Amino acid sequence: MRLIDQLHRWIGGVLGILLLILGLSGAVLVHRDAWIGLPHAGDARVADPVALGELTARLMADPASRPQSILFASDTLGLVRLSGKGGSGAYADQSGAIVTRWSSQWERPELWLFDLHHHLLAGDVGETVIGIAGAAGLFFVISGVTLWWRTRKTFVFRLWPARMTRPAVLRHHRDLGILVAPLLLLSFYTGAVLVFRPFAALTLGPGAPAAIQGALKPPAGSKAALSEQIGWRAIVATAHRRFPDAELRLVSLPRKGSGLITVRMRQPEEWLPNGRSTLWFAADSGALVAARDARALGWQAKAFNLFYPLHAAKVGGLGWRIAMTISGLALALLGGFTTWSFWYARRRTIAQRRV
Incomplete structure (x- = not known):
């Protein structure tokens, strides 16, 4: 038990500030769509396939300003987000008129906060650090419950310490x-x-990582370049014919020379905000190459697709957003006070004992 206590204290002391950052940024991001506050942010979502096809064609028409991807309006945000190279982008209303542009993510707080929470503003390295912190957090919770059990009779409900000692x-x-x-x-x-997808094996079984990888793997493309004659209206129409009940969420240009235009749609029963029902179109002809229905995925892949909506409070309405806000704020308090007590108060106590 003493070893568990020492590990809990030392790992917490090292990661405390990181947990504070993750907790605060996560609590703010849960309510991101509510505080963007731009014109047309509160517009109702347009669901008409013809109108969405016209919107896509308009936004993709000019090669000079063509975005890398289009994220369509949702039920909680009436703006269309256009993503470009180097962190540039824009918000447009659902007619295609630009509301605001940015040349860097630093110009939009919701973008750099998201990057901070998911990558620590450090790309793949930061994401790895975040994953390690999440794994360490599992140890914190389990060891913390174990250590608390010895002192359970002294429990007092208190949101703030009685004294700063x-x-x-x-x-x-x-x-x-x-x-x-x-x-x-x-x-x-x-x-x-x-x-770290291998962690999925803890709850979904040893075959989960391979099943998830297979469910997310795109088909092989022809490496063809994007044609200027692509029929964007036809692509959107084909996607809606293939999944007539689904909501159009994302259109993305080919990445890493794949030669495939990606379209993501969200079925009514999906929790994932951008869905996993995916269609791939040839970049040179616009022909449908493959389609994957999220409803036909294996149970392990379906379960994996629930993790992000639960983590980011994209399901469950206001009640779950409040719950995850409490989780984030509590994590910030625990991380901040851990750092203070371990590095400052602990040294002060040791110094007083030496006097």
Whole structure:
């Protein structure tokens, strides 16, 4: 038990500030669509396939300003987001008129906050660090519950330490941690598995990582260049004929020379905000190459597709957003006070003992 206690303290002391950053940024991002606050952000989503085809054709028409991808309006945000190279982009209304542009993600708080939460503003390296923090968080929750059990009779519900002394902060840490342990366990696990897919085996079985990889793998493309004669209206119409009940979510140009235009759609029963029902079209002819229905995926892939909506509160309405906000704020408190008690209050206590 002493070893568990020491590991809990030292790993927490090292990662405390990182947990504070993840908790605060996550709590803010949960409500991202509500605070963007641009004109037309509150517009109702346009669902007509003909109108969406016209919108896509208009936005993709000019090679000089053509976006790399189009993220269509949703039920919670009435703006269309255009993503370009080097972090550039724009928001447009659902007629295609540009509302605002940016040349860097630093000009849009929702973009750099997302990058901070998911990549620590450091690309793949930052994402790996985030995954490690999520894995460490699982240890924090399990070891914290184990350590709390010895002192359970002293439990007091308190949102803030009674005093800013090390013993009071440590007691607050234990009691707050046990209150939010289920939410933190979910947040840490879903966050870790989104970075390190082998973690999916813990809940979905040993074959889950391979099943998920297979379900997300795109078909082989012809490496053809994008033609200027692509019929964007026809592509959108074909996608809606293939999945008539689905919501158009994303159109993306070929990446890494794949030669495939990607269209993602969201079936009514899908929780994932951008769906996993995917169609691929040849970049040179616009012909349909392959289509994958999210409803036909194996149960492990379907279960994996639930992790992000749960983690980001993209399902469950206001009630679940509040729950995940509490999780984020509690994580920020636990991480911040852990850092303070381990690096500052602990040294001050040791120094006082030496006097």
